[in-house]
Structures are given as structure tokens and as C-alpha cells.
Amino acid sequence: MTNRIQKQGLQLFLKSVNRQTFNPTVIKHNQFDCHIATAKQCGTHWIKYMLSLILCEIYNLPKPNHIIEDNIIGHTKTPPRYDHIPQIAVTHSHPHYLLRLPNVVPVLNLPQYIVMVRDPRDILVSAYEKIKGGQMQKTFNVSEDLSFSEFLQSDIQIKKPVADIWSTIQFMNSWSYILKNHPEHTSLIRYEDLKSDTLKEMKRLCDFMNIEGATKDIIQNAIDQSSRSKMKTKLNPNEINAEKSVNLKARNFKDWYSDDDKLFVNTIFKRYLKNNYSYNLNNWDH
DSSP, X not given: XXXXXXXXXXXXXXXXXXXXXXXXXXXXXXXXXXXXXXXXXXXXXXXXXXXXXXXXXXXXXXXXXXXXOOSSSEETTBOOSOSSSOOEEEEOOOOOGGGXXXXXXXXTTOOEEEEEEOOHHHHHHHHHHHHSSHHHHHHTTOOTTOOHHHHHTOOTTSOOSSOOHHHHHHHHHHHHHHHHHOXXXXXXXXXXXXXXXXXXXXXXXXXXXXXXXXXXXXXXXXXXXXXXXXXXXXOOTTOTTGGGTSOOOOOOGGGGXXXXXHHHHHHHHHHHOSOOTTOOTTOOXX
């Protein structure tokens, strides 16, 4: 296994260099006030929907018809429909190497950045659940016999429509430098903290983005309307991944990992993950 991991580690380095050199998304689209950069399977739809409801209440705008609507909170290539509200975009992109330079944010008039992460072990289980079942499995011709261990330990060169261990490490490593070097322009949010005290974390983010009028009552109302059961009624039926956008299943992600899987991820994270974001990745207790 050692030789295979070393080979994939080299490929990880090359992919990371390529991604952060030739993808200028987060510096090219500087017309926004803030980019929310989320690792995949980190609650992107949830935070986007809550922020959309907050802005709708403040600016008296129609509420989104579905949770992936871009009218209020957009994407880098699809800005919000309204130009008199804070211009916020969500993205899964990695930061360009230029962002590591000192003072680059004010010099290039770049937006603020919120970086959202989640325990990577939980991300991988969520990604597997997303790819196994429903329309997505049919669209990408995923074998019904694909086990979690096979998905987890699959080669880095195999292109996947969801996050894998390598792309998750890429995201977490690349944004780690930006969080460290530009603390005044970046803010970290962990999915687990958002779940634990949603009001506190959403108020902190609204303050960071200078969203005027985001009172605790308005934020709490948005939280109440963004429960999993209510978001389930706001899925876009035309999206192939819609049925997996909001997972109502209760499960402990650690139950998915065999002893061999635990050894594999422990080895990979120890060698290649540069920042554990305060997650105790060696703890497998329930």
C-alpha cells in the first residue's frame, strides 16, 4: 500500500499545482462582496438557503422557489438577480496562488472569503451516499455493487462526480494558506459548529459580511424555515442530484469505516493533510 499511496501523493501535488495555477475563479470574479467557498458535502445548500431568506426579509424580496435558486445568493458565473443587495456567491473553487501574496486582497480589490469545511471522514460518507442511489447513480453509471471501501480507496486518477479523499484534501490544504495569511479578509466556519449553534454562527457570518439589518430575530426565522424537512419541500425537480441535496437519514459516519478503511484514511491524512481544522481525525469513538 505504501508505494501506491506515495504515487497518489505525487499526483495529488501535481493536481493541486494545476488547480491553483490555472483556475483564477476566486480572483477573477471580484465583483462580489463575498465568496463562500465550501468543500463539497458541507451543507452548501443549507447555508445558501438561510442567507437567501435573511436577505429576502431585509430587502423585502420574493423568497426562493427552491434551495439552489441563484436570485439572492449566486455563483461566480451567475450573480444575484438584484444589484441593490450584498453580492454573495457560493463556490467549490480553490484559491489561486496569487491569494497567498501579502496585501493582494486590497490591491486587487478582491472580495471577502468565508471558508466552510466539515470533518472529512463525514464528507466521504456523504459523498458515497449521494452517488449511490437515485438519478445520480444512473446518470454516472455507478455500479450497484460499489462498496464504501472501494469508493474510499479508489485511485486519484478516476474522475468522480462527487468529492473523494483527494479532492477534499486539496480543498482543505489550499484554503488553509489563505485563512492563515489573510485573517482580516477570511472567516472559517465548520459544518459541525453551524449545526451546534446555528444562530451564533449565522450572526457571526452576517456581521463579517456587514449585512445590515440582520437581527437575531430575522436570522432565527430563516433558521426555522431552513430545517431539513422544510428544505426537502424546496428541492428543484429538474436537478439530477435534487433527491440527495438534503439527507434526512440519521447515521453515524464512523459506522461506515472498516479497520482497513480507518488505517487508510489515517495514513493519508497524516501524510498529506496540512491542516486538520481542529478535527481529531484519529478519534474513531462514537
